[in-house]
Amino acid sequence: MSTRPLVLLAHGSRRPGPSSVLSRTAERVGTILPEVEVRTGYVELQPPDPAMALEGLVDPVVLPFFLARGYHVVHDVPAAVERHGSGTVAEHLGVEAHLAEAVAQRLHEASAPLGGLAGLDHIVLGAAGSRQAAALEEVEAITRLLETRLGREVTPAYLSAARPSVRDAVSTARTRGAGRVGVATYLLAEGRFHRALHSTGADVVAAPIGDHPAVAELVVHRYREQVA
Numbered sequence: 001m002s003t004r005p006l007v008l009l010a011h012g013s014r015r016p017g018p019s020s021v022l023s024r025t026a027e028r029v030g031t032i033l034p035e036v037e038v039r040t041g042y043v044e045l046q047p048p049d050p051a052m053a054l055e056g057l058v059d060p061v062v063l064p065f066f067l068a069r070g071y072h073v074v075h076d077v078p079a080a081v082e083r084h085g086s087g088t089v090a091e092h093l094g095v096e097a098h099l100a101e102a103v104a105q106r107l108h109e110a111s112a113p114l115g116g117l118a119g120l121d122h123i124v125l126g127a128a129g130s131r132q133a134a135a136l137e138e139v140e141a142i143t144r145l146l147e148t149r150l151g152r153e154v155t156p157a158y159l160s161a162a163r164p165s166v167r168d169a170v171s172t173a174r175t176r177g178a179g180r181v182g183v184a185t186y187l188l189a190e191g192r193f194h195r196a197l198h199s200t201g202a203d204v205v206a207a208p209i210g211d212h213p214a215v216a217e218l219v220v221h222r223y224r225e226q227v228a
Contacts, residue, residue, distance in 0.1 A: 005037040005057045006223050007087075009050055009077050010065040012042030013191060021189040021211050022065055028216035033223065040065075043076045050080035054087070061226045063219060064092040067099070067142075067188060068127075068135035090222040093215070095138050099186075100145035102212035107150075107184040110206040114180060117150060120204065121178035124169045126197050127186040129158030136162055139186065146184060154184065159193050167200040174201075185209070
């Protein structure tokens with residue numbers, strides 16, 4: 001297998017912790033691909049920036065560590081690779097069964113005190129939202145994958161920039177007779193968006209996807225697509 005280096009570029013946070021989802025995922029990837037140098041960076045808000053993450057690398061595979069095809073995926077990450085002068089941009093995390101698996105497991109864990117999914121009358125997928133039509137189409141697509149995995153109807157909803165809002169989706173479900181509503185979280189990490197889900201009126205809010213093993217497996221899959 002090629003030993004091209006791999007760089008994961010994520011959004012960044014105003015409150016970076018000592019161990020981020022990105023760094024923990026990179027560690028998991030490194031155990032699966034021990035021969036590959038794996039680096040991480042952020043497109044804004046915290047170091048290392050893309051230039052620092054890419055410094056000294058020749059022909060890296062650069063993976064946008066984002067769930068949906070928003071502005072950073074379409075513009076910022078390719079621009080960083082172009083400025084670096086070599087490398088290719090892999091597909092972002094995107095619509096994959098790996099992510100549906102991770103979201104489903106987090107919801108199973110959160111709903112356990114109510115008896116599992118059987119204790120929920122309706123499920124809402126809580127996503128960040130975007131003004132990019134392609135990003136919203138991907139949320140709709142991951143919703144369909146989640147429905148297949150759970151065997152349940154799921155309503156996609158958003159925390160910003162798109163409709164319906166998660167709060168409105170929860171309220172609509174109750175109006176239609178749902179007693180207990182659960183939110184499956186389509187976010188990678190803790191932060192203000194995840195905190196906002198707890199004020200939507202849902203009975204259950206799943207944890208973010210985080211460093212679920214399925215995410216690392218997806219990153220490895222994206223890398224191998226590029227070096228095959």
